[in-house]
Amino acid sequence: MTKKILIALVLGIVSGLFIMPDAVYENTGLLMDIGLCLLLFFVGIDLGSNKEIFKNLKNVGFKILVVPAATIIGSLAGGIICSFIFDIDLFGSLAIASGLSWYTLSAIIITPISSELGTVAFLSNVFREVMAFVAIPFIAKHIGYLETIAAGAAISMDTGLPMITKNTNQEVAVISFISGVILSLTVTVLVPIFVGLI
Amino acid sequence: MALRVLLYFGILAVGWFLSSKGKIHESLMKKISVIQSIILFGLIYIMGVRIGMDEQILSSIGQIGIMAAVFALTTALMSILFVYAARKKLIADTNITGGKDD
Numbered sequence: 001m002t003k004k005i006l007i008a009l010v011l012g013i014v015s016g017l018f019i020m021p022d023a024v025y026e027n028t029g030l031l032m033d034i035g036l037c038l039l040l041f042f043v044g045i046d047l048g049s050n051k052e053i054f055k056n057l058k059n060v061g062f063k064i065l066v067v068p069a070a071t072i073i074g075s076l077a078g079g080i081i082c083s084f085i086f087d088i089d090l091f092g093s094l095a096i097a098s099g100l101s102w103y104t105l106s107a108i109i110i111t112p113i114s115s116e117l118g119t120v121a122f123l124s125n126v127f128r129e130v131m132a133f134v135a136i137p138f139i140a141k142h143i144g145y146l147e148t149i150a151a152g153a154a155i156s157m158d159t160g161l162p163m164i165t166k167n168t169n170q171e172v173a174v175i176s177f178i179s180g181v182i183l184s185l186t187v188t189v190l191v192p193i194f195v196g197l198i
Numbered sequence: 199m200a201l202r203v204l205l206y207f208g209i210l211a212v213g214w215f216l217s218s219k220g221k222i223h224e225s226l227m228k229k230i231s232v233i234q235s236i237i238l239f240g241l242i243y244i245m246g247v248r249i250g251m252d253e254q255i256l257s258s259i260g261q262i263g264i265m266a267a268v269f270a271l272t273t274a275l276m277s278i279l280f281v282y283a284a285r286k287k288l289i290a291d292t293n294i295t296g297g298k299d300d
Binding site for chain 1: 202203205230266291
């Protein structure tokens with residue numbers, strides 16, 4: 001699966017670089033939205049065919065909230081480590097880490113304060129999304145299902161959801177959507193807080 | 199953002215409702231996995247096209263690409279590590295954890 005994903009991604013990048021005319025770019029957003037909606041519809045169909053999902057999730061209860069909470073704490077810890085590695089402002093580093101893969105929003109909020117940090121935020125969150133896509137099959141197979149949500153963070157409710165569903169099961173798909181919503185909401189709160197502290 | 203969350207939830211709910219009421223034809227149910235794979239790879243391809251055509255990404259990769267890659271890797275790895283530690287302590291259901299204990 002990882003190989004196929006990498007091939008599709010590299011083919012896309014090469015096509016974008018050398019083959020596609022500029023006019024295509026504007027339509028790719030719409031194409032992605034349509035593809036994503038179709039995928040989510042099929043994920044819904046998948047979920048509806050399993051009557052045991054809610055019974056299984058009820059057994060775990062509120063403990064599922066540990067997934068988004070640990071994802072956020074882990075990302076912030078990663079931000080602290082990076083501030084030491086690159087010797088940059090701690091709150092700037094935490095603002096970048098709080099993007100949780102939502103590259104457009106985090107970059108837009110950070111750029112007015114520092115265009116360099118804004119660009120790092122944009123690029124690092126793009127990289128995190130791409131890395132998650134490539135790594136999810138490996139993580140699901142060798143580490144655990146819930147960790148697939150941690151890899152992509154905020155994308156777990158949209159672009160990452162079909163990939164997580166395909167490599168885990170329906171219960172994890174529901175946890176993924178709930179976690180993705182919580183993580184996306186957290187980005188809107190944490191990034192402005194840390195930007196305010198720079 | 200709220201509208202987007204509602205849209206995604208609505209689409210999931212429609213698929214869920216139709217499937218749970220048995221409104222999806224059996225022949226389509228059998229093909230769902232293949233259809234999902236085709237759309238998924240199409241989506242990843244388009245994502246690649248967008249990256250390849252995005253001047254902001256291409257122009258900044260040279261200057262701060264390594265820094266951004268380290269940020270991405272560190273934050274993702276730490277998140278995975280924290281979720282791994284938390285679920286080992288709190289969640290025992292192997293159907294949800296995937297049954298990876300080592």
